[in-house]
Amino acid sequence: MKEAQAASLQVLSRLEKAGFQAYWVGGCVRDELLGQEPTDYDVATDASPEKVQSLFAKTVPTGIGHGTVTVLIHRQPVEVTTFRQETAYEDHRHPGKVQFVKTLEMDLARRDFTINAMARDRRGHLIDPFGGRKDLQSQVVRAVGEAEVRFQEDALRMVRALRFCAQLGFRIDEQTKKALLRQKSLLCHLAVERVTQELEKMWTTNKPSQGVRPLWEFGLFPHLPPFSYWEDPVSPPSSSLQEIDRPIGRWARWALFLHLCGVSTKKSRACLRSFRLPARDVENIASVYRLGSDWCLTREDVYNGKMLLLSHGVEKLFSALETAAAIHPWVSEEEKGLREALLRWQEEMPVRHLGELNVNGGKLIEAMGRQGGPWTGQVLDILLKKVALGELPNETEALLEEGRRLVQSSS
Numbered sequence: 045m046k047e048a049q050a051a052s053l054q055v056l057s058r059l060e061k062a063g064f065q066a067y068w069v070g071g072c073v074r075d076e077l078l079g080q081e082p083t084d085y086d087v088a089t090d091a092s093p094e095k096v097q098s099l100f101a102k103t104v105p106t107g108i109g110h111g112t113v114t115v116l117i118h119r120q121p122v123e124v125t126t127f128r129q130e131t132a133y134e135d136h137r138h139p140g141k142v143q144f145v146k147t148l149e150m151d152l153a154r155r156d157f158t159i160n161a162m163a164r165d166r167r168g169h170l171i172d173p174f175g176g177r178k179d180l181q182s183q184v185v186r187a188v189g190e191a192e193v194r195f196q197e198d199a200l201r202m203v204r205a206l207r208f209c210a211q212l213g214f215r216i217d218e219q220t221k222k223a224l225l226r227q228k229s230l231l232c233h234l235a236v237e238r239v240t241q242e243l244e245k246m247w248t249t250n251k252p253s254q255g256v257r258p259l260w261e262f263g264l265f266p267h268l269p270p271f272s273y274w275e276d277p278v279s280p281p282s283s284s285l286q287e288i289d290r291p292i293g294r295w296a297r298w299a300l301f302l303h304l305c306g307v308s309t310k311k312s313r314a315c316l317r318s319f320r321l322p323a324r325d326v327e328n329i330a331s332v333y334r335l336g337s338d339w340c341l342t343r344e345d346v347y348n349g350k351m352l353l354l355s356h357g358v359e360k361l362f363s364a365l366e367t368a369a370a371i372h373p374w375v376s377e378e379e380k381g382l383r384e385a386l387l388r389w390q391e392e393m394p395v396r397h398l399g400e401l402n403v404n405g406g407k408l409i410e411a412m413g414r415q416g417g418p419w420t421g422q423v424l425d426i427l428l429k430k431v432a433l434g435e436l437p438n439e440t441e442a443l444l445e446e447g448r449r450l451v452q453s454s455s
Contacts, residue, residue, distance in 0.1 A: 051117035052085035055100070055124060056166040062099055064091040065127075067148060067163040067171065074159050077170075077180055078212070087124045088163065090146050096124050110142050127151035130197070149173050153188060156201045157208065161188045184217045185209060191223030199230040203242045203268070210246045210255030224262065231267040239269055240319045247297040253285040256301065260285075270318035271305075279306030287370040296366035298325075299333035303371055309334040332360055336367025343385045347433070350389050354397070354432055358390050393432040401428055403443040411444045412451055423450050 052068065059066035066089045072082035089096065093113050097103045102116040111126035129143045129150060145151060148163055148171060155161040158176040170177065179186050185208045187194045187201070195202055202224050205216055216224065246255040258264065265271040265278040281304045288300050298316070307315050312333050316326040335356065341349055352361055362383065369379040395401055405420045427443050427450075430436035436446055 046081070047118075047120050048082070048085050048122075051120035052087055052122045053166055054117050055087050055115050055122045058099055059087075059089050059091055059096075059124075060166070062091070062095075064089050064095070065148060066091075067165050069152070069163045070155070070160050073162045073164050073170070074176070074180065076164075077162075077177060085122065087122060088127060088148065088151055089124060090127050090148075091124075092144065093126055096126070111144060128154070130154050155188050156194060156198070156204060158186050158188055159208070159212075179217070183212070183214045185212075185214050185220065186217035187220045187223065191217075191220045192227055195223055195227040195230065199227070199233050200238050200242075202228065202231060202264075203234070203239060206255040206258050207242045207245050207249075209258070210249045210252045213251045213254060215254075216258070221262075228262065228264055228267050231264060232269065232272065234269055236269045236318070236320050240321065243301075243319075244294075247294050251289055252297065253289050256288065256304070257285050270315075270320075273318060274315060276306075276311070282306055283371065283373070287373060290366065290370050292366040292370065293363050295325075295329050295332045295360070295363040296336070296370070298329045299336055299363070299367045300370050302329075302333055303337065303367075309337050328360060331356065332363045332367055335361070335364035336371060339364065339368035339372075341382065343381050346389060349385060350393060350432055351429070353386065353390055353393065354429060357396075358386060361386055392434075394434070394438050395428060395431045398424055398428055400438075401431065401443065402438050402440045403427065403447070407440070407444065408447050412448065414451075419451065419454070423447050426450060 052072075056066045056068070066087055068085055069088040070086050072085045075082040091099070093105070093108045093111055096113045096115065097105070100115045100117075104114040104116070104121075106112055106114045106123070107125075111128045113124050115122045115124050127145045127148060127150060129145050130141070152161040152163060152171070152173060158174040158179045160176070161172075161174050162176040163171040165171070174188050175186075185205050187205075205220065205224065208214060209216060246252045249255070259268070260278075260281060271278055283304065285304065288297060288304065292300070299312075302312050302315060305315075309330070312330045313326055316329055321329070335352075341352065356364075365379060365382055365386070368374070390396065398404075401424065403424075405416060405424065408420055408423060409416045427436065427446060430446065431438045431443075436442060
């Protein structure tokens with residue numbers, strides 16, 4: 045039994061022994077019914093947060109205002125939440141009032157989708173008042189109760205519905221879809237960070253196309269931040285949406301998504317910043333997008349291949365290659381051949397970055413007998429390229445001698 049499940053089972057047993065109801069709820073129940081291993085095991089109980097804290101030696105009040113206490117069992121965190129109802133939603137996102145209740149069904153009724161509104165006790169008995177198991181079998185994402193009410197309460201649920209389609213390979217239930225179309229204007233209330241978080245989750249799935257396709261088909265871009273803030277509206281997909289389902293990495297998924305949205309490489313940084321991504325991610329993804337979009341490297345182009353490896357590194361070039369293969373698109377043999385060539389060129393190079401060079405700026409300045417300046421970095425870059433291409437040995441004296449020659453010739 046996995047550590048997370050074993051820890052949560054201890055929590056269920058302790059709560060039951062103390063006279064309380066306790067169940068596994070939500071995603072862990074859904075995933076087990078799908079034959080998948082859950083990443084965590086959340087627990088719901090009728091015990092108050094204060095009672096939960098008193099029953100366990102180590103707890104953290106992670107969301108005690110909303111009834112959630114994290115219990116630590118051998119350093120393994122288990123989220124325990126008191127049965128609750130949520131009312132008076134503010135800004136179509138945050139519940140203004142949380143009321144603790146005594147029945148599991150009332151707690152399940154507040155959840156977003158039927159596939160997430162199931163519970164299981166520690167003996168294996170399934171509690172499924174809204175038909176979540178049937179919807180799993182039918183492969184549909186259906187709102188609990190009135191879909192319009194669920195979306196009015198929390199507009200993020202519309203984006204989550206798309207993400208579950210990508211995550212599970214499901215489709216949206218017809219009535220839930222109609223409600224989403226009627227309520228899509230509420231998407232404007234969402235924080236960009238929450239939208240980005242859902243997109244990031246889509247990129248880790250096998251079928252992100254099933255999550256992003258409705259963005260176009262349902263006309264969500266004009267209402268959804270940050271797309272609704274962009275200078276240029278999102279255009280129709282520039283290539284098949286299924287290209288984003290290729291087994292590619294996160295940088296390539298972001299880059300390909302920009303391409304699908306019709307974003308030019310010149311405007312990619314501004315668009316990426318609008319998602320509130322970290323600055324390093326913005327630079328890396330924009331670089332991958334530009335390299336992939338403009339890719340012209342062939343397996344015979346050894347010099348330019350090694351220069352690109354020195355400038356960008358193999359990880360970024362692999363991501364750019366994935367992006368290029370999807371944009372153009374190529375047959376798998378062509379992508380495989382270029383990947384093998386990049387690895388071969390990298391192995392052939394005696395050095396791959398300045399840290400491996402047997403001379404540094406200090407030694408260069410000392411040997412030249414002059415003050416440091418822009419010339420130092422310029423000379424080091426030239427020395428790196430010469431060593432990488434096998435034109436110069438990676439030996440200190442040889443490097444300093446070539447450095448002197450370069451400085452003298454430029455004087």
